[in-house]
Each structure stands twice: as structure tokens, then as C-alpha cells.
Amino acid sequence: MTSRSRHTAAALALLTLAVACSTGDGAPAAAPSGPPASGRAAKDVHVAFVGAAANLNFSQEMMEGAKYAGQELGADVQVVAPPGPDGQAEVGLFQQVVATAKDGVSVMTLNPELFTRPAADAIAKGVPVVAADVPLAKDSGVTTLVSNDNPAAGAMLADAVLTRLPAGKKGTIVLGVPTPGLPVLEARLKGMKERLLAKNPGLEVLGPFDSKQAPDDNYKAWSGLVRAHSGALAFLDAGDPAAFNLPKIKQETSASWLCAAFDLNDAGLAAIKSGQSVGVADPQHWLKGYVATRLLIERALGKREIPKGFWDSGAAMVTEDNVDEVIARQKGPEARAAWYKKLIDEQFADVQGRMKPLS
Structure with a gap:
């Protein structure tokens, strides 16, 4: 095994978090139209979120949102990232989780040029891929981006x-x-x-x-x-x-x-x-991780197809006027989820209507 492989395997072992909880009252209702229910139990759905770096806020926030989507819907969600920004290590993690997260992988990367072939290979194997925050190249075959303006x-x-x-x-x-x-x-x-x-x-x-x-x-x-x-x-x-x-x-x-x-x-x-x-x-990164992961889970459950295009999840300015509110929101997973609930409900109320062309 090369030193790069050992590094990647170690990062995966240290940073993978599996989430599998009962659906509970927070599970989203099925879309009013779309594919019939798959008949699968949520606990049997396996998806993953690959972040850019475990030590940077934007990646941490998206990873937390992805984990919460798994908790809310009762699905198994692997959340992985290299310790710091390392495009090659992130590709290695992506390729490893594709082997187990058969129901889809969402990815945020600082090195989109490295993911064109790996993403295309995953899609060719039947594993859906959703981009979070940063778009992937057209040749990757990824047709859904969850980001902001x-x-x-x-x-x-x-x-x-x-x-x-x-x-x-x-x-x-x-x-x-x-x-x-x-x-x-x-x-x-x-x-x-x-x-x-x-x-x-x-x-x-x-x-x-x-x-x-x-x-x-x-x-x-x-x-x-x-x-x-x-x-x-x-x-x-x-x-x-x-x-x-x-x-x-x-x-x-x-x-x-x-x-x-x-x-x-x-x-x-x-x-x-x-x-x-x-x-x-x-840029409300938590919401990006949540949305990208929830879309994969709902597809696996037969609740909706993954919409194609650009999902604008929004952004907000934090100043001295609202910093206390944001500090309170950041206290923990439940506080974040409670704060974002209104935005989640608004954005999922009309999924197809909110999609924009992916340029």
C-alpha cells in the first residue's frame, strides 16, 4: 500500500460518521407527485457526503447538515473529509464511499477538476452524485448543484x-x-x-x-x-x-x-x-449539506427524482445586529435544525419550481 493510500484509508477511518436513526416526527412528507414509494425502509438507505476539509468551517457546516438529514429521515449517512484541504485525498475518500453508499453521494470540493472522471465513473455504476457548493464539470455527468448566488x-x-x-x-x-x-x-x-x-x-x-x-x-x-x-x-x-x-x-x-x-x-x-x-x-452551508443529502435519500425511498439544475439555497449577512441570534443557532445540531426549519419547509414546498438552469 502506498503512503497516499495509507493516508486516505486513515482519514476515512478517523473521519467517517455513520448516522442511522428512526424517522420520527421530523421525516418529510412524500412529494405530491413523482415516483411511487420504493418500499424500502429508510434504515436500508446508504448515502454519503464527502467534504473538502475537516478543519474548515464551510466543510464542517455542510457535513453537519448532511448528518442531520440522515438523522431526520432515519437513513445511513457516511460523512467523510480529509483532515485539511487535500484534493487527491478527497478523491480517494470519494472513491471508497462510492463502494458502500450505493444510493448516492454528495460532494463539496475545492478541486472540482479532480472529480470529473471519478464522478462520471460513479454515475456509470448507478450511484447518483449531487454537487454541493461548487459545480462539477459538465463531463462529470453531475446535473444537480445545491449552492447559492x-x-x-x-x-x-x-x-x-x-x-x-x-x-x-x-x-x-x-x-x-x-x-x-x-x-x-x-x-x-x-x-x-x-x-x-x-x-x-x-x-x-x-x-x-x-x-x-x-x-x-x-x-x-x-x-x-x-x-x-x-x-x-x-x-x-x-x-x-x-x-x-x-x-x-x-x-x-x-x-x-x-x-x-x-x-x-x-x-x-x-x-x-x-x-x-x-x-x-x-452562505448557509449547513442547508446545502442537508438539501443535497435529503435529495439522495428521498430518491432512494421513491419520494421524488433528484431535480436537475441549480438549487439556490440562499445566503445572509451576519453583523452586530444579528450576531447573537447566529451564535445561538450555532450552539449545536438541534439549534441549527430548529433555526433552519422554516427555510427547509419553504424550499421543499416547490422543488421543481425553485430550480434554475445549471450553467
């Missing part, structure tokens, strides 16, 4: 910063991206830049600069960028680690510039509460 989310983040600047204020805003070239993040950056310049043409928007995905590397990258652009009005990042690293750097340097980023983590939420951060755009 990322240009709109980027614009939302820019608006939160602009409200803290005097109208027409001139100066520099620096943009960072932890995974350059990743379509999801590039879309967020596009939304940020377009909104900043549309509302204040006097701004100079620099970047995006590579801010690195690993938390320690992200801290070092942003420390260097802050030193290089010490007179900037604001620093914005399209990803996760900057949500806590930028406020940390701001506090360490006793600076007055503004900062904002994406995704949730305890340190980032605390920074909003303390005033060190303008806020974070929350």
Missing part, C-alpha cells in the same frame, strides 16, 4: 462595508481569495468588486491576492498584505480563514481599517460582537 453574496458583503464608509470616500480596498480560480470564490469577488465600484467609483480596488486556504498560511498572507497596504480603508476576503485572521491582525496592530469575510466560526463571530469585524457573509 455567489455574485449576490459578494455584493451583500460589499454593501455591509460601504455602509461603514462615508459616501464618496476615496481610498483603497484590498481583496483576497484563499483558492484562486475556484469558480465559487471568483463569483463572490466579482460581486464585491462590481458593487464597490458601482456605489463608489472613487475607490481603488486591489487584487484579488492569494490569501491561502490553510488557516496559518492565511494569517501569514494577510499579515503581509496589511503591511504592504497599511493605508487601505478595508480588507475583504472571499473565504473562510480570514473571518478570524483579519480581525486578529487588526487587533494586534491597533488598526482602524475595516474587514469582512465569508463563513462562520466561533472566533469570527466573536470578532463581530467585539467590533473588530464588520461582519461575515453566511
